[in-house]
Amino acid sequence: MQWNEAFDQTLKDFKISAKWLSKQTGISETFISQFRKGHKDATTNVLGRLLKPLSREAKEQFFAFVLGTSLPEPESPPIEWLLESLPKEQKKKLAIQLIESIAKEPEQLEECLQM
Numbered sequence: 001m002q003w004n005e006a007f008d009q010t011l012k013d014f015k016i017s018a019k020w021l022s023k024q025t026g027i028s029e030t031f032i033s034q035f036r037k038g039h040k041d042a043t044t045n046v047l048g049r050l051l052k053p054l055s056r057e058a059k060e061q062f063f064a065f066v067l068g069t070s071l072p073e074p075e076s077p078p079i080e081w082l083l084e085s086l087p088k089e090q091k092k093k094l095a096i097q098l099i100e101s102i103a104k105e106p107e108q109l110e111e112c113l114q115m
Contacts, residue, residue: 007047018032
């Protein structure tokens with residue numbers, strides 16, 4: 001797989017937007033989009049900057065694509081670790097979703113309140 005194809009697929013798989021990546025790296029959304037489509041080449045310096053803010057798992061996937069190998073199935077990280085890694089706004093949204101979900105099932109709400 002070509003560098004740009006591996007990069008594009010990795011961003012898709014990890015639901016990473018060009019807008020977010022641009023904010024993290026200072027590289028324009030236009031360049032990111034053109035690189036993903038194969039219309040622009042990235043130097044190793046630029047590619048390094050694009051990969052830096054990605055999670056370890058995303059980086060591993062990118063290089064597995066480039067090398068034409070597959071990664072072993074990862075173990076699921078503990079939910080506590082995932083929660084700690086979320087930005088504050090996402091934590092708030094998740095908390096609201098959990099409360100709304102529990103509220104739809106009254107008998108479970110009573111159990112939660114007793115904990």
